[in-house]
Amino acid sequence: MNTEMVLVGVILFSGMIAASVKLWLxxxxxxxxxxxxSDTNDDYDTDTTVT
Incomplete structure (x- = not known):
């Protein structure tokens, strides 16, 4: 294999990993x-008293 192709593969693979981590986060x-x-909405839904 060419060293250029290996470098391109490493760059593309690392880019795909970075994109997947960003999507996961x-x-x-x-x-x-x-x-x-949902936790805060439950608090507001139970308090129906208007002053």
Whole structure:
């Protein structure tokens, strides 16, 4: 194999790994925010008294 092709493969593979980690982190952050939103919404839904 050419060294150029190996370098291109390493660069592309590392880019794919970085993109997948970014997507995983974004998905995890979104799931945590949805979980926290559901917790806070429960508090507001039970308090129906208007003053």
């Amino acid at each position: 974004n998905k995890r952050k979104q799931q945590e925010s949805e979980y926290l939103d």
